[in-house]
Amino acid sequence: MIKVLIGDSSERIRENLKRRLDAETAVGVCALVGGGEEAVQESLRVRPDVAVVDSALPGLDGLQVTEMLAQFAPGTGVILTALESENDLMRRAMLAGAREVLQKPFSGDELVSAIQRVHDFQERKRKSGAATTQAATGNGNGRGGGDHGPQGILVTVLAGKGGIGKSVVATSLATALAQRGESRVALVDLSLQFGDVAALLDVTQPRTIADLAAHNAVADADVVADVLSSTATGLHVLPAPASPELADYVTTQHLRVLLDELRRSHEIVVADTNTQLSEVTLEAVESSERIVLLTDYSVTGVKNTRLVMSVLGVLKVPDDKVMLVANNRDARTENSLARTQAESFLGSKIALEIPFDPAVVGAAVSRGAPVTTTAPDSTVSAAIKQLAGLIAHNSPQAPAGVAAAAAPAPAAKRQRRILGFAR
Numbered sequence: 001m002i003k004v005l006i007g008d009s010s011e012r013i014r015e016n017l018k019r020r021l022d023a024e025t026a027v028g029v030c031a032l033v034g035g036g037e038e039a040v041q042e043s044l045r046v047r048p049d050v051a052v053v054d055s056a057l058p059g060l061d062g063l064q065v066t067e068m069l070a071q072f073a074p075g076t077g078v079i080l081t082a083l084e085s086e087n088d089l090m091r092r093a094m095l096a097g098a099r100e101v102l103q104k105p106f107s108g109d110e111l112v113s114a115i116q117r118v119h120d121f122q123e124r125k126r127k128s129g130a131a132t133t134q135a136a137t138g139n140g141n142g143r144g145g146g147d148h149g150p151q152g153i154l155v156t157v158l159a160g161k162g163g164i165g166k167s168v169v170a171t172s173l174a175t176a177l178a179q180r181g182e183s184r185v186a187l188v189d190l191s192l193q194f195g196d197v198a199a200l201l202d203v204t205q206p207r208t209i210a211d212l213a214a215h216n217a218v219a220d221a222d223v224v225a226d227v228l229s230s231t232a233t234g235l236h237v238l239p240a241p242a243s244p245e246l247a248d249y250v251t252t253q254h255l256r257v258l259l260d261e262l263r264r265s266h267e268i269v270v271a272d273t274n275t276q277l278s279e280v281t282l283e284a285v286e287s288s289e290r291i292v293l294l295t296d297y298s299v300t301g302v303k304n305t306r307l308v309m310s311v312l313g314v315l316k317v318p319d320d321k322v323m324l325v326a327n328n329r330d331a332r333t334e335n336s337l338a339r340t341q342a343e344s345f346l347g348s349k350i351a352l353e354i355p356f357d358p359a360v361v362g363a364a365v366s367r368g369a370p371v372t373t374t375a376p377d378s379t380v381s382a383a384i385k386q387l388a389g390l391i392a393h394n395s396p397q398a399p400a401g402v403a404a405a406a407a408p409a410p411a412a413k414r415q416r417r418i419l420g421f422a423r
């Protein structure tokens with residue numbers, strides 16, 4: 001029997017919720033309260049498994065109640081209810097330590113499933129023990145980490161053209177960073193519709209970024225640790241949804257909370273993206289400490305790279321955050337530019353070139369393993385490790401090779417370029 005406390009200032013709502021939950025044999029309502037102080041007192045007295053508290057409770061409000069329960073009754077999982085999508089509620093709820101947020105009006109079935117999920121989660125947490133949680137997340141308090149801000153850096157791998165090697169580079173870069181053994185590293189697949197990260201690393205995690213979003217689960221340290229898979233090199237991976245239509249569940253608000261949480265529990269978070277500059281990609285770009293912008297040397301590739309640089313300019317992304325990396329340069333291809341031509345067209349130095357080696361990269365892709373483990377002595381691996389070294393060591397203020405950044409184009413011209421770029 002799951003013991004549930006209900007806190008809402010409206011007696012009618014309290015009674016309705018109780019009536020609905022009484023119909024469930026697995027759930028028992030153990031307390032009904034109308035105010036914040038009462039919610040805390042009763043929770044400490046009856047120790048419910050789940051507390052359903054409204055954000056607008058009188059006295060202590062729902063967020064304050066959540067915070068106190070997270071601190072003093074960690075065995076109680078909190079579901080916060082709110083009348084409408086209050087500004088930034090998800091983030092504040094996460095910081096307070098809530099497990100889920102339910103937006104009013106919600107159905108009885110939605111409430112029952114949320115209670116079940118929170119209870120299951122609390123059970124898993126109890127079983128796995130605090131020590132495991134601490135090891136997996138590096139977060140001593142294990143509850144949202146609300147007492148300290150994100151410490152890690154986000155490195156987004158971006159390109160203006162599909163098939164240029166974003167996923168190959170993101171997976172092998174993240175692996176190389178993990179292999180250095182200096183930091184906890186996470187890789188998140190933001191190519192939400194057709195993400196390849198899970199396939200490239202042979203990860204079979206059934207739960208993905210969409211599960212966090214679809215259930216409106218608040219992405220705190222425990223929840224995120226629960227959906228991350230570990231690879232043999234110790235890299236933590238959050239795959240893209242298993243099927244394309246699930247991508248829509250992931251909003252920029254979810255992403256913001258998720259990326260903050262990942263950066264609280266990892267020193268380096270690498271994000272793979274898709275080529276469309278979707279809202280989700282832009283969210284990642286704007287909160288990145290580093291952007292690895294991949295280009296090839298084809299005329300169309302370099303043209304698109306310049307368009308992406310224009311967009312980054314409009315977004316006010318400082319030039320020194322952007323590291324230009326050339327990949328997939330097939331020297332045999334006609335019409336491809338020389339490196340110096342590409343650099344002069346882009347107005348920026350290429351920090352690093354990753355050699356084109358279809359045999360080595362193709363073998364890694366078909367084995368579902370990163371090139372740094374399948375062919376550690378190859379020139380491709382050497383370049384990826386060099387890139388990892390630049391990311392790990394160079395401060396964001398002084399990245400290598402991007403000194404000669406493009407002079408910003410006039411605003412109107414840049415806007416036009418963006419319109420041209422939007423797809």
Ligand SMILES: Nc1ncnc2c1ncn2[C@@H]1O[C@H](COP(=O)(O)OP(=O)(O)OP(=O)(O)O)[C@@H](O)[C@H]1O
Pocket residue numbers: 159161162163164165166167168169191196273274275327328329354355356357358359361362365380
């Ligand atoms: N350095 C390289 N040498 C040889 N082949 C490469 C190299 N980098 C990537 N490739 C090949 O290019 C193909 C596309 O790579 P990848 O899937 O990483 O591109 P992407 O930019 O992520 O594509 P999408 O836009 O579809 O997400 C892969 O099959 C890989 O084998």
Ligand SMILES: [Mg+2]
Pocket residue numbers: 166167168191196273
């Ligand atoms: Mg890809």
